[in-house]
Amino acid sequence: MQNHQFPANFIDSLSDEPGFDRVNFVEAHQNNEPPTSIRVNPFKKTTLKTDDQVPWCPEGFYLDTRPSFTFDPLFHAGSYYVQEASSMFIAHILKQIKPAEPVKILDLCAAPGGKSTLLNSAMTPDDLLVANEIIKTRVPILADNLSRWGTANTIVTNNDPKDFNRLHGFFDIILVDAPCSGSGMFRKDPAAMDEWSEANVNLCHQRQERILADIYPALTEDGYLIYSTCSYSHQENEDILDWLCTEFELETIRIPINVDWGIVETQSAEKKAWGYRFYPGKVKGEGLFVSCLKKKESSGNLISFKNNKNQKLVNTEFDLVKPYINDPANYYFFKMNDDWLAINQQHKESLNLLQHHLYIKKSGVRIGKLAGRDLVADHELALSTIVNKNAVAETELSYDDAILYLRRENLIINEAKKGWSLMTYQGQALGWAKLLPNRVNNYYPKELRILSQGPK
Template identity: 70%
Template sequence: MSDIVFPGKFIESISNAPGFDAQNFVETHQNLPAPTSIRINPSKYSGQQPGVEVPWCPEGFYLESRPSFTFDPLFHAGCYYVQEASSMFITHIYNSIRGEMDEPIRALDLCAAPGGKSTLLSSALNQDDLLVANEIIKTRVPILTDNLTRWGRSNTIVTNNDPRDYGRVKGFFDLILVDAPCSGSGMFRKEPEAMQEWSVDNVNLCQQRQERILADVYPALREDGYLIYSTCSYSEQENEQVLDWLCTEFGMESVRIPVEQDWGVVESQSTEHKAWGYRFYPGKVQGEGLFAACLRKTESSGETKAFKKKDQGKPDYKSIDLLKPYIKEPANYYFFKLNDDWLAIDKIHREDLETLQQYLYIKKSGVRLGSLAGKDLVPDHELAMSLMLDRDQIQQTELSREQAISYLRRDEIKDLDLSQKGWNLMCFEGHPLGWAKLLPNRVNNYYPKEMRILSTGS
């Protein structure tokens, strides 16, 4: 690899950071490529172990080489997510504290796009738990929604709100993850272009923005709830100093997370309050730069009362009965209509959904089933990807890899068996990719245009 020229004052600025070894750091960036890692979806993936397990995440694996994920139908089926290994440490934090939280759990991923940590939490949560994934930037919401759709869980809500909007739902969440916008130094090896954005002034601005985000969302965390804070920065200003600020400003209590010595994770403590943090340095861990910490809230910010919609008349049982055959255990779900589409979410989350609707801009709630045309369902892509779909009631067409790529491109699918007329779930190795309608002389491809493969490779 060619020599890397770090931004001026960068090495000097982190020279006193806990566990920092300048020589090892520089040599690693110059000589060792970033590893490739994926995290499987335990609700979908059933194949062989794809590589060497990431030590702090049982669902994470290092791959020997980087394949073309764009042309792997299993990726589009939601069988795995391509994620940097250090980021998977959030799983370990969650598993370390989950026994301390009453169930069911309401969890918020505040800065969620593109969805790596949201899908991670989704796998860790139980079906009775609720995940709310929020993205502040409107243009980044579609990729977050698409990735959570692929993951297939129904206990998920996606919102597009500023953190201050969450101050209205006081004491609502048991767990809040803030993977804060930062100066990005932890990504220098993987994304060298990030070096152009780094400066001492930018670090200062990021710290101020991180504190504003945390202050805005703080009221939404219930008393005794947990905050997981993370960045991809090595700067103490964005990490340990933010922990001290949280402890001083809000009286938060640091939570120590157990780590194995052979993982190579550096355990640090903040200067003032001795709050525990966990640092990942390339060369010490097989992964990129990360800082993560966990704190517990020790005071109450009040509690938002549950909202119940006024009686709007009897549900449309006739339409709902037409939907039920498509759903596993339909008695467990609340069916509701949005414009022409029918949606479903776990009944246990109905009240939470109706409460959040009063305060937040919701982009996705549960699973969009589709629209009814007479007695027939025009199924939505979300239903195809959902774990709630009762596939025993659905016609399915198995595709070869070449056919699957053509389907995902919305190209003509060659040599396709057209004997099963009507709606078909198009599958690869048994995993759903989406819908198509088979007609006597053609195929109507219903794979979403905005999700199709645009690359001309193979």
């Protein structure tokens, strides 16, 4: 039972919003707990599936109860992501619009990474994902979550939307999950009610216009803009669509939906742009607004840039690194300081260009450092889908030992093999350890270790 009071004037402000049902809405917030849902990683085999599937996302599943994810090794292995079900609808949109040929996708406001891993799940190695986070302190969690997801076709940046002005027509799809007044999260995060006001709604509207105007040139002609908020207010939703279609050459895209899903299909007042509203009580999820638009004009050509910031590679070092990677010919290897990294070969030019224009925090998969003729493998390589498991030893851990490992505590392993080993749980990699004759050196990253005491 939720006893939180809605902000003054909030319910009245929604009375004319499309599909709003006051009684149903209040009941859902006061008497219904938020559902728990996860989305499994298609690149890592897992049995974490239930019979209760999120209807608009084949990889999304509802859980009967909310477990302690911190104490599930498979969570740390990147076997799944804990994500609110309504936001998984973006996977359904992508399925409708993504062309067969390779695309470059930008997730502009990406942290903590739910929508980035969602987008990445629908991509092939030929596609490139740039996940950007504006707020510097939120970048590490975004990078960590993409590292857990394991693919090499991702780049994480920390830039203001206006910095993308220089990348004219670079992206084929841009997702702007815009900062908003947050009313769609009231049930999941009641503290957000204290921040809501009509003045803040109007302030968010202005910020959303500025962000969209800044990012617009980076979208290619005939490219798609996906716009979403976790707000119910028309000022942040349908009014933004009317502004977009007035200011720019954009065509609204109608996304097919099943009436049984409970999603409310809307159209903006002036330009009749299609939008999709999610209300708790009508859908098994939280509040969301999302829409899709197609750009029908060119913002000019991107100036090519050929210079390469990356260090020249030493072939003798390269020969030591290659055995650790599955199909190394498929990847472009480069060094940043002492670290070796790899990204899909087809994204080499894009990486070089983005390095020139943006502040990059993560590129592809960090492989590790060389110490003499040995590779000191990075945690990113352990969790990646590109690691060559034939080149490294594996040690399968019990649940209790996996938790000890994730706490970065001492392990006792009676294992004949000595040296570097990939520590796994139910076949999923957790990280590295070095097995020595009388002890185990635990190399799980200190900053990621489990600190809490465990479920009560």
